[in-house]
Amino acid sequence: MTAVEHSANPQQQLDELKKALRKAVDGEVRFDLGARATYSTDASNYRQIPLGVVVPRTPEAAANAIAVCHDRHVPVFSRGGGTSLAGETCNVAVVLDWSKYCTRVLSVDAEAGVATVEPGIKLDELNDALAESGWMVGPKPATHVSCTIGGMIGNNSCGSTAQAYGKMVDSIRRMEVLTYDGVRMWVGPTDDDEYARIVAEGDRRSEIYRALRRLRDHYADEVRARYPDIPRRVSGYNLDSLLPESGFDIAKLLVGSESTLVTVLRVEIGLVRVPKAHVAALLGFPDIESAADAVPAVLQHDPAALEGMDYRLTELEHSQHMAQGALDELPEGRAWLLVQFNGDDVDDAAGSAEAMVDHLRRDGLTHHAKVIRDPADQKRVWAAREGGLGATAHPPGGPDTHPGWEDAAVPPDRVGDYLRDFGDLLDRFGYQGASQYGHFGHGCIHTRIPFDLKSAAGIERFREFVTAAAHLVAEYGGSLSGEHGDGQARGELLSIMFGERVVAAFEELKRIFDPTNRMNPGKVVFPNGLDENLRWGADYRPAEPATHFAYPDDDHRFSIAADRCVGVGKCRGDETGVMCPSYRATGEEEHSTRGRARLLFEMLEGDVITDGWQSTEVRDALDLCLACKGCRSDCPVNVDMATYKAEFLSHHYKGRLRPLAHYSMGWLPLLSRVAMIAPRPINMFTHTPGVQTLLKRAGGIDGHRDIPRFAHRRFTSWFARRVDRPQTATRGPVVLWPDTFTNNFDTDIARAALAVLEDAGFEVRVPGQAVCCGLTWISTGQLDAAKHVARRTLEVLKPALRERIPVVVLEPSCAAVFRADLPELLHGDEDVHRLASLTRTLGEVLRERAPDWRPGDNHQAGSALVQPHCHQHAILGTGADVDALGTAGVDGELLDAGCCGLAGNFGFEKGHYDVSVACAEDKLMPAVRSAAPDKTIVADGFSCRTQISHLDGSRTPVHTAQVLAAALPSSDSRAGQQHGPRRKLAKTGPVLAGLSGVGVLAAGWAAVRRRP
Template identity: 65%
Template structure:
């Protein structure tokens, strides 16, 4: 394609017109799907300017995209997509005195606020997608969030914008007084044409602008023509905010900042239902809270069922609808007085609400996170169909909110959409909901269309806005005449034509929009491929296609702040290496239009290749996308009947090689780190292959009889890693369990959970291994004996993978129920037992699978009870992740993941700090880094306390150089012997 060649020639960044990249950017967080022409990832702002120039010369549409979390379809189009979020992320400058900053459009909100924190400043608006939404995207969408109660919408924060039109007009724009206006006209050119046109447009439609725009805090729909009014300073920058990439591309922005307010108090009010909560909003507003959020009973029940904010939810006052009222300032006593004054005021009124003060910052944070997770929590309710955007953020005057909600509920009931939860920014009259639209049948789509029109009419009757936060895009673009009337919609069209006369900026959105029931990601012709799979996917009706479509696009996997997911995105900042990007590719693979080669797809393989299978997305993703399982499924079919990577045979078959190595561990250790051996195994030359123990755990425990314990029997699972590499951990666990009153037994033959075969997608082998394990454990599974597993990844296999791989096998489900970590068995079965106090400061690095599947809270609580002053690191994945970090092609990403947070945290902790890491991968990554601490398993620490000694890890020692040389020479001679003998015979003839 000529355009792709021209872009590649002129752009220093990345130009991608391949099927995989186009598939990755085919949708956003909305109901819509439009496959782009290509993708450009500019290295610099000037790079983007060159890209747009090339697109203009080719007459090709452009879409400028931020975090890609838009809910109205404005971030997908048949255009060249500019993704700013990888490189154009600079905080250009900060003016502390003026409280302003200049930024590039790709910087994420949380990243920017982190950089501003040293100045005690922040950006005012804070959408729930703050971990991933970019400043450019916030400007394009006129974003708000809960803090808009105090700081307004993004339009209220923008001072100036550096803009570029599709035809190349570039300028800084902002408030324009008469003198500046005349100067621009005098200079002539395209900019003068724009300013003259805007002034004429404003004057022509001034009456309608002043009378038809709702006077409410959350009007996001339509263009901001009101910012061009004389009383608003003819502010061109503010007029362009919220234009959704349909007018200009924002190159840089000057933002007004606000002070960080450290003192906070959260008051939660309980009401009989959500409409009663809404009725109370006008009584609260005079107290000037910084946030005023509403949540209904259904959302709270969904959050509780998904184990989100459980402790905070327990502290809610009685009721079926709640208001979260936050006060903030610089003085805690003053903030508390504000909160108390509100409560006193409300208690003087009839039907006073219930009140709870959440004065524990961790509980407050839990509740805010639960509120922010509303979209994800309501997307897939346990009972009922999946829900969708389509009418999820309308806004009305706050004083009319209660009456609006009653009528809106009636409308939902009439359309039989009763399962919709209602929540949102009630202090500004903005209501969020996801509705169980049927978007897969013609009747369902027609019903959705009728509902959207009636909902728009209802909002307009209350003097409200079709969108109070998420924008118009395609969801609401064609409904704008109902809100603004024909004359203002005509003005919008002229505004668009002024800046974009050829309709090449994000066409089909806002102005001349596609119908709201076009370009649906599902639609009445939706019929994805339904392949036969190894895993069952019971949460998705046993359909891989439904599992692959689970992602709702909110982009939490693109965050850099906390949690486990998505380590490869953090290392690469690549959309295709985020959980969301991979989900999009799998969706497109099953859709079959862009990616047509199914399981054999190299595009899908390449995207999944950097997935560490950490399972962080299974717990941290708002809709629990399980990319590790999807990857294993894909690899099993992708390599079916084909040769696999060398590492799949070396590390994928590790349990088998470990059994063989047990016959001569010293010999194996002597050759395993030879460069040739590592190359043959697909192992990175920078890696040290872990050394096998001289004697396996099962051998050390053979013939040993555990004393009968008063707490009964437990079976200690000899996982491959503990058994073959760190048997001292297993011995330590036996000592601890026996001291706690348990009789410890082990399996009577060699067993394996199948982890390495699962992670490399060798699922048929994993099934055979798993069934053999279930047969071995049959007596314990039938009598309910707890299975204590020391390696978190193996415990996660039993808890999560096997029940899905062997779905319906009751023994697999019994094993999942009976599998316990060391902390769990001690907490549940020996709650009164205490070892001698450890009395050490420690940091703990939870294994990713521990975090995602097992949960680390029990471990943390137990450590504190046992006298370990532990700091649980929020450092994400260690980066090793089983075979991933050992593979040559993944070494750099593996170390980038470790250097993201883990290794810096350990360096900061210091050498005297005890490092706890139950995962073999975590310990290996730390051992092979430059930090001086040697990580230990919890079992080792507790066993040391029993003996009254300082914890010291036991690791196999490396063979000497002389031994390695001798063994290597012998190995070479043995390999060369047959060849030399053959050669000697030939020469003797």
């Protein structure tokens, strides 16, 4: 119980604490239910609702926050990336989140290879900053995109590179730390003279040092006897760092203390040289135990990394389409070792790898090996290994798996025998199908086990298993944790590994630094039980609301979908991919995919977020979700926040007035159809000075955006009256889908696509009735309307679907609706599933049905910068369309620039403009502006083209169809898109002109009902 919980009036105490923190702290202080729910858990099995969250702008602000907490006897702990698997970063306390502001590189000594940094900086971010110096941080956990230096210190992180560079403790030179009672000091190795000087000062610091010396002297022999001599001893406090032979190093003592002893303010890190070159060797074995048996032979060759993985991991990655392409590199076998060698050049590294392979073949350890030199291929292989947690968390057709015994370590030369005994233990407890992989060169084994943590019997069995596993590891002279720390998961088991006397030394160390047990209480020492504070528990019973989407991969239950996130935090990275644009713009946990998933979980749990679908906390967190779907592909466990957002909005606004933009943007297809009755007068009217401002205000649209200009004629109208139809079609029919955007605004694109398809030998059909995929209604959560529109569209397409005619969709977001959204929204409708299987992008239909087609003289040969639409990245893939550019002689460079930030209606809605622009300015717009003037900018997404044009009026992005059409030899075929590249693309937005009257809207809706 905290001091607040003991209070007769805890809410009053919280209010006073919040007020005091806001007065004292330069930073953000949040005690609202949304913030507390967002930080309720990490990547572990545990859940504890914090008292509040402080996001300090400086280490001094954090120190002030701790002083306020100390004055009120309130517990506190630090959090970085929040990816802990043992429960270290959730507690009933005040959370200090360092990751938003305290991210500075304070100094770099390029000669000595030393950097001083603040604890909130991410590992990849720091290594990027160090790149020009030729140095890097040695340890590299799989969560390197999101883990922070402070978090790595907290649990003594390792990763695959620890084989060459050691654990985080081996990289730390000095640290500036703060005790709960206010002692602030730089600590590091302490010789006798320094010790004497400190003790002579006679203050609290000297008291700490004297107590540490007494502790060391009293327990030195026990520490030497009980600490296993293995490379991955992460469990327990680093009392061995106090020994004389270790230099009485207080900094190294505190590494791995999980915020239970001190708060780290600044860090001095010893760096390592970036390898000049590296290669990867893949070795195949009949089973994982045989792979482990080969580890000692591999270690004789001094590899830089030595990882193992079994067939279960690769099968799961195959079934979930993870690390695509990487698994094709694997040699024959059912288990593999992945070995990295560094060298002065590729030949040097490859020579070491080949020597190792020859050795293993000569000794008969394996006959299946491959050496990979290409850096891109190596990167894909490492991605497969790093994707282990995501691949194994939700195995298709099987029970979910959990941490709890996921990182034990034994001596590397005994891994094979340990795995055999561990496998027997799993069998004895009935935990079948647990994949095993990890850092075999250091004897650290990762596994996620299908524990039942939702029933009393299952939880008791979980306790029995981990206790037995702890005894097994101790018998092997190993460590309960080889990487992730003890936290709550292993704290109570430490006596099995170390004995009671060493655990007593841990408790004494805790009292030296934190005599009142206010620093992250209940973790490591004086721990909460390993089966307490579970996220689920025997009484777990979330709400099970009826939903619009089917959630077929989550047992058709929204509660399971909302619990899909396992906390790995990849959404908090900003290096590559699309996920998560709003987090990249704001740095806020609640604006990450993980943070939103946590809030949805808490909404269904109902004891913090108590108003269900009506929750303003959840609504506000989802407000800045761009619905880009990047998480559906980039998240290791495929959280689909765009779908969850649409579901939430549909219930939140049921029977209530919606934001104005939901009507203007959500009803865009209908309003466009009505407006196209008289597009020229509408264009003139909407761009009359003053009128446009009023219309945007009425539609809830940000003032920075412009209302679009309609095409003078709808593409479908032009097509219906077209007379120059080709006489022959050698490749059969296709349906060219007239989406709202190309049909009403960028009609040149549709005409260009028509020219390309006909030149390729297709008979092109275009629906004669009004059709719509329902995208704008889905993205605004108007799901009843979306289903109504989709059903009418299916009726129109029925003949084509029954004939298995491909449907070519030019707008990626509409294609993604057909492939992914509608099959879940109208789950079980066979025509929906037919449509999903028949939907093609232009590049896809050309690759599949016209692989030998080329657009002619290739006069447009050159280069292009290609911005993939987020939905295309997540659902469709981009390879076929980039390849299509190559048929026109255009070298397409696919940007890895994240979301454009416009994302359909998001970037137009009032209040979103700054975030929208920040997303684009992160990577996309700098790439566009730095591109050579003669480089074509290709963006198939309407939103992407609009955002680029809006932010840089000098560049006019085009669609793939326009590039291909421009390369056609016939001037007639090019005529259909002659205005495309020359005419500045109209800026997009809501279409409200002349349509605000209820009568017009009603008439438009009646028209849609009559003409599906």
